[in-house]
Amino acid sequence: xxxxxxxxxxxxxxxxxxxxxxxxxxxxxxxxxxxxxxxxxxxxxxxxxxxxxxxxxxxxxxxxxxxxxxxxxxxxxxxxxxxxxxxxxxxxxxxxxxxxxxxxxxxxxxx
DNA sequence: CTGATGACTATAG
DNA sequence: CCTATAGCCATCA
Numbered sequence: 204x205x206x207x208x209x210x211x212x213x214x215x216x217x218x219x220x221x222x223x224x225x226x227x228x229x230x231x232x233x234x235x236x237x238x239x240x241x242x243x244x245x246x247x248x249x250x251x252x253x254x255x256x257x258x259x260x261x262x263x264x265x266x267x268x269x270x271x272x273x274x275x276x277x278x279x280x281x282x283x284x285x286x287x288x289x290x291x292x293x294x295x296x297x298x299x300x301x302x303x304x305x306x307x308x309x310x311x312x313x314x
Numbered sequence: 315c316t317g318a319t320g321a322c323t324a325t326a327g
Numbered sequence: 328c329c330t331a332t333a334g335c336c337a338t339c340a
Contacts, residue, residue: 223322234335236322241337244321257321265321272321322335 207231208242215256218284219299220292222260229301240265255279256299262292 211230215221221229223236232238243254255276259265266273268290277287285297 227322234323235337237320237336238322240321254321259321260323267321276321316340318340319338320336324332324334326331327329 204232205242205245208239209246209250209252212239212243212252212254212257214301215253215299217253218297220256220258220262220280220285220294220297221299222294223257223265224260225299226257236260258292260294262294263290264292 207230208226211226212221215226223239224234227233227235227239230239239257243252243257246252246254264273264276264287266276273290277290280287280292285292
């Protein structure tokens with residue numbers, strides 16, 4: 204169960220992000236956004252999960268702005284090309300779209 | 315059993 | 328942009 208969550212997070216491609224609720228749904232656990240958050244919090248760093256690619260539905264990092272974990276996540280995202288401006292990420296640009304048909308309707312990652 | 319909590323989300327004004 | 332509200336749900340004191 205929690206494993207399904209981790210597998211979904213692990214599937215998020217580099218340079219893309221997904222919201223907690225999106226991960227929950229893709230993993231087969233609708234309305235379990237908070238559960239996803241807790242699973243990530245309990246997953247040891249040794250699991251090497253791309254947890255930093257999971258953000259809030261509005262594109263903001265879930266941690267308190269300026270906190271250590273917040274900065275860590277921001278750093279990792281920017282390191283892989285995801286712009287975090289004012290603590291926010293453009294979901295329109297970086298939201299992970301696992302479905303190809305929907306991917307075609309996404310604006311180009313130009314800029 | 316009850317109430318509080320939180321790496322959440324959606325909607326409204 | 329911001330605050331307020333209301334759902335949500337596993338977990339824990």
